[in-house]
Amino acid sequence: MSESTATIAGVAVSTDHFIAGKRVASKGRFPVYSPVDGLLLAKVSAGGKAEMDAAVAAARKAFPAWAALGPKGRLPILRRFAEGILAHKEKLAAVETMDNGSLLAGNLHRIVPRAAHNIQFFAEWALTLEGHAIDSPEVVNHVRYDPAGVAALITPWNAPMMLTTWKIGPCLAAGNTAVVKPPEWAPLTCSLLADIAQAAGLPDGVLNIVQGIGEVAGDALVNHPDIDRISFTGSTDTARIIGQAAARSITPMSAELGGKSALIVCDDADLDAAAQTVAGQYMNAGQVCLAGTRVMVERKIAESFLEKVKGAVSHMKVGDPREPGTRVGPLITKEHFERVSGFVERAKAAGAEMMWGGNGHNFGELYYQPTMVGNVARHSEIDQKEVFGPVLNWYTFAGDDEVIAMANDSPYGLGGSLYSRSEDRAMRIAGAIKTGTLWVNCFFVRDLAAPFGGAKNSGIGREGGVWSFDFYTDIKNVSVRKDSFAQH
């Protein structure tokens, strides 16, 4: 078989770009290894400026006809796309697991259905964008949500299928065309999505995918003069670089970045539920931007709560993400493993206590033990920086003012969870924390109609529901003077 196709878990996956409805190979290729077993999965075409120029040109060419279809015309195509994702559930889940090490069961039951929902939900929501008027004494303001044009969509490796569909769903539903730059550490499910979209009847050029390294292909995309939107999910440092390109061309940019969220457990909480949520932060081996990595427990109950958390964590099996009983799979690459263990080693050297874990796991080279760090010095590296591994910090507090100050003492503001049985108390603390999402007595529930994004260094803008369309459209006011048209 040529390098243009890789067979992964029995599934044939194209390793080339998808431009104007055709597969296009590059001369150069980059290797993609599976975090599950460290073996080479594929040699993927490494795109650069030439491929990006072709993809943006294809997206520009396809734009007028796609925009002209309107939400009603686009709906059946996007619906078939969503159905196609569900129809290929097993394949997508298996490839995603080999590509980024996420749990197979989670991909099958949660991520693939969500990916389909991301496409279908926004295609239906787009129907509500028409016909909004604001009456004023002299004029009627007809508010229009015109498609913006060509969108540059850049996604990270920790949840490629989920995040690619979360971007292309509203982007295409609003009438834009797209160029996607998938993550170089896990680019393969995105390639399958292109085939599914094409089989659903998505016109050539509406969705283009250019594989490549961030600093080369990603850089060529965000610096392209003919893009109208940049939607980025990834690290804060990369967002700073992309933001400079967006600033030079005055291109609207949405960015969803890192986090170091608080997980607050008050003395009146349902401690069993809260303990399960703490253990749940190890999901995806902690490679989750929304993870509540700063666990803050009211001092009065800290000891008894710790026992409950230990109990919940002791049942979490570290191992092969394809096995049904596994709860914690591998980290994505050796490089990332070293980054995670570097944070832990420096924390140890600075006097932090390893309440459990603190080392690699003997299951395999890329596996890391679920870890709880205690005795964390305020403003130390482990207190402030995002580790992006199965590493949580443990803090105790006395009273609301202290926990609010602790939660806000972070450069990030992406997520957060709070457990309390008192509504007054929960809502007061929730209101005082600067963050994009705060879950009360729950975690990770995300309705696509609700806003999502980050405060502070965790992002720019909000997406979800109407906020997605605010971003992916040019909102225009056609202000018409009353009684100014000829009467028939």
Ligand code: ADP
């Ligand atoms: P992570 O730490 O989650 O990998 P990154 O910010 O490094 O986050 O990567 C997220 C995405 O951004 C990837 O698709 C990557 O290729 C891309 N990327 C990295 N650097 C750049 C850049 N300079 N310009 C555009 N995209 C980039």
